[in-house]
Amino acid sequence: MSHALSHVTVLDLSRVLAGPWAGQVLGDLGAQVIKIERPGLGDDTRGWGPPFLRDMHGNDSADAAYYLCANRNKKSVTVDFTTAEGQAIIRDLARKSDVVLENFKVGGLKAYGLDYESLRSINPRLIYCSITGFGQTGPYAARAGYDLLMQAMGGLMSITGRPDDEAGAGPQKAGVAVTDILTGLYACIGILAALAHRERSGVGQRIDLSLLDVQVSCLANQAMNYLVSGAAPRRTGNAHPNLVPYQDFPTSDGYIIIAAGNDAQFARLCAVMDVAALANDPLYQTNQQRVLNRRTLIDTLSAITVTRPTAHWAAALESVGVPAGPINDLKAVFEDPQVQAREMRINLPHPIAGTVSLVANPLRLSQTPVTYRSAPPPLGAQTREVLAELLAMSSAAIDALHAKGII
Numbered sequence: 001m002s003h004a005l006s007h008v009t010v011l012d013l014s015r016v017l018a019g020p021w022a023g024q025v026l027g028d029l030g031a032q033v034i035k036i037e038r039p040g041l042g043d044d045t046r047g048w049g050p051p052f053l054r055d056m057h058g059n060d061s062a063d064a065a066y067y068l069c070a071n072r073n074k075k076s077v078t079v080d081f082t083t084a085e086g087q088a089i090i091r092d093l094a095r096k097s098d099v100v101l102e103n104f105k106v107g108g109l110k111a112y113g114l115d116y117e118s119l120r121s122i123n124p125r126l127i128y129c130s131i132t133g134f135g136q137t138g139p140y141a142a143r144a145g146y147d148l149l150m151q152a153m154g155g156l157m158s159i160t161g162r163p164d165d166e167a168g169a170g171p172q173k174a175g176v177a178v179t180d181i182l183t184g185l186y187a188c189i190g191i192l193a194a195l196a197h198r199e200r201s202g203v204g205q206r207i208d209l210s211l212l213d214v215q216v217s218c219l220a221n222q223a224m225n226y227l228v229s230g231a232a233p234r235r236t237g238n239a240h241p242n243l244v245p246y247q248d249f250p251t252s253d254g255y256i257i258i259a260a261g262n263d264a265q266f267a268r269l270c271a272v273m274d275v276a277a278l279a280n281d282p283l284y285q286t287n288q289q290r291v292l293n294r295r296t297l298i299d300t301l302s303a304i305t306v307t308r309p310t311a312h313w314a315a316a317l318e319s320v321g322v323p324a325g326p327i328n329d330l331k332a333v334f335e336d337p338q339v340q341a342r343e344m345r346i347n348l349p350h351p352i353a354g355t356v357s358l359v360a361n362p363l364r365l366s367q368t369p370v371t372y373r374s375a376p377p378p379l380g381a382q383t384r385e386v387l388a389e390l391l392a393m394s395s396a397a398i399d400a401l402h403a404k405g406i407i
Contacts, residue, residue, distance in 0.1 A: 003030020004368035008195065011093050012036065012074065013102040013114070015043040017147070017177055018131050018211065020070035021184030023101055026191065027073030028361045028370040034093060034386055035071065035377075039078040039405060042379040043067055056354045061378075063352075068376045070184075072348065072358055075374075075382035078407050085406050087112050092391050094119045094126060099191055103131040106141045116206045126204040127194040129187050135210030145211050147177035154179065154215030159222050162237045171235065183214045244290035244297060245269070248327065249305040249313075256310045258301075259323040263287060268320040273304045348375040383407050 008031040012023040020035075020043065027033040037043055049064030080086040091113070094100060100119060102109060109115045116128040130136065133145015151157050151173045161172035190207040198204055216223070222233050225241060233241055238257075240246035245266070248255045260266045263286060267279035278284050278300070283293045290297055305313055310326050317324035328336065334345055343360055350356040361370045387393040387407070401407045 002368075003371055004365065005029040005031040008032070008099065009097045010034065010099040010101060011090075011097040013090075013100065013104070013109075014131065015103065016045055017070055017180040018183040018187065019101045019103040019129075020045075021181055022129070022131075022187035022191070023074060024070050024072055025184065025188045025361065026099070028363070028372070030368070030371065031099075033074040034097070034382075034390075035074040035076050036081070036090065036093075037076055037078050037379060039080050039380070039407060042076070042078070043071070045070075046379065053350075053353050053356060055352050061352050063376070063378065068356065068358065071376035073371075073373050074377060075386055076377040076380055077383045077386045078380035079383075080406050081112050081114060083404075083406055085401065085404070087114065089387070089391070089401075089407075090114055091119065091122060093386075095123050096390055097123070098125070098127060098195070100126060100128045101131070101187070102129070105144060106132055106136055120204065120206075124204060125198060125202065127191055127198065127207065128204070129191055129207040129209065131183060131187060131209045131211070133211050135213060136208045140212075147180045147211070148173055150179040150211040150215045154212055155219055155222075156215060159219075159233050159235055159241075161235045163235050166237065169235070179211050179215045179218075182218050183209060183211050186214055239294070239298075242291065243287060244294050245301055247298070249298075249302050251305050251310040251313060252307060253309040255327050256305060256313050257323075257325055257327060258305075258313075258317065261323070265322050266290070269301075269317065269322050272316050272320055272322070273301065275300070275304065346372055348372055350375040351381070352378060380407070 005026060008026070010023055010026050010031050010033045012019065012033050012035045014020055014023065015037075023033045023035065035043075045067040046063050048066040050060070051065045052060040053063045053065065053068060055061050079089050081090050094114075107115070110118070116130070119126055119128060132141070133150065134140035134143055152171070156179070157171040157173055160174065162169045187207070187209055190209065194205050194207060221242060225233050238248040243259075243261060246259045246261070248257055258269065260269050266284070266287075267276070270276050270279040278297075282289065284290050284297055314324050314326060326332070333339055339345075344362075346358050346360045347355050348358060356375050358372075358375070360372075363370050384398055387398050388395070398407070
């Protein structure tokens with residue numbers, strides 16, 4: 001059975017995370033993804049270690065773990081497109097492609113004749129996805145942007161971290177580059193929409209995607225809390241701004257997350273903790289009242305949870321349908337029986353390491369499941385293959401380009 005996107009070729013000129021994440025998802029769905037990299041250097045993240053992938057002798061390879069997270073199911077082709085011959089290669093590949101992914105600064109590819117207008121003139125069906133920090137328009141368009149900056153400027157850090165009146169207060173970034181990842185996912189959505197439109201119209205289009213736009217759009221309920229009330233939400237640590245109790249609680253051996261999402265769950269929580277009367281207390285009977293009286297309720301519940309271990313509360317609360325669980329480190333995550341049952345860790349053969357472990361794609365499609373055809377490739381591993389098969393270049397022509405340092 002053909003894969004969902006086996007008819008699609010993606011020319012990936014992006015690097016670091018947002019663009020490569022989009023390319024990897026498209027590759028998992030079956031697309032042929034050609035990753036263009038700088039000869040001798042490659043994607044910046046290849047050097048973002050330690051840790052580095054170990055070879056079969058236990059020595060560090062040239063590829064950092066960071067690079068491995070976003071580059072499976074791709075073919076690495078090294079091309080110096082600052083040269084005329086390199087630009088010609090990219091244009092020839094664009095003629096054969098359905099999608100171009102790039103995350104250069106605004107106007108950065110125009111000097112090489114690889115901007116949207118230039119490539120559209122040779123391939124009107126091309127879908128050209130540009131990812132930048134601030135978008136193609138606006139007063140900040142020319143500025144560079146990175147995930148941390150977007151978490152700050154886009155408001156996420158202002159609502160992440162402990163409240164001002166607690167120890168360790170202050171704005172915090174998320175533990176992973178969530179703005180980049182969300183932007184990669186939005187890029188996939190935009191590309192799939194553009195492919196659907198092209199099926200009906202025969203015409204490609206440009207996608208203008210901004211990290212800042214994505215971060216602002218993903219403020220979700222917190223953005224609406226501000227727009228409706230006019231009051232900027234404050235940091236609440238691990239607590240939910242609109243639900244109580246919905247946060248971490250101390251236990252005798254660590255912490256537990258308790259997420260009571262409605263009044264019925266709160267009542268069952270109180271029963272398990274032998275304080276059933278709290279559920280009928282006017283101060284706590286409804287979520288609205290619990291939010292208004294958050295501090296006293298959390299103090300009361302914390303004094304109870306700290307008397308028993310995490311496992312006790314997790315089992316007791318789950319038995320009555322109250323969502324609860326431990327705060328796992330990454331070792332515990334990949335040892336969790338549910339994570340293992342869902343096969344979220346996969347192993348793929350790798351030419352340098354022998355085998356490499358990767359995190360699986362969470363999509364579960366019944367008719368066109370994702371596939372894992374190849375591990376993240378060593379730099380330039382498929383240059384000859386792609387130039388010979390896709391562009392019908394002779395071995396002599398490829399050797400000549402290699403001798404000049406163009407590939």
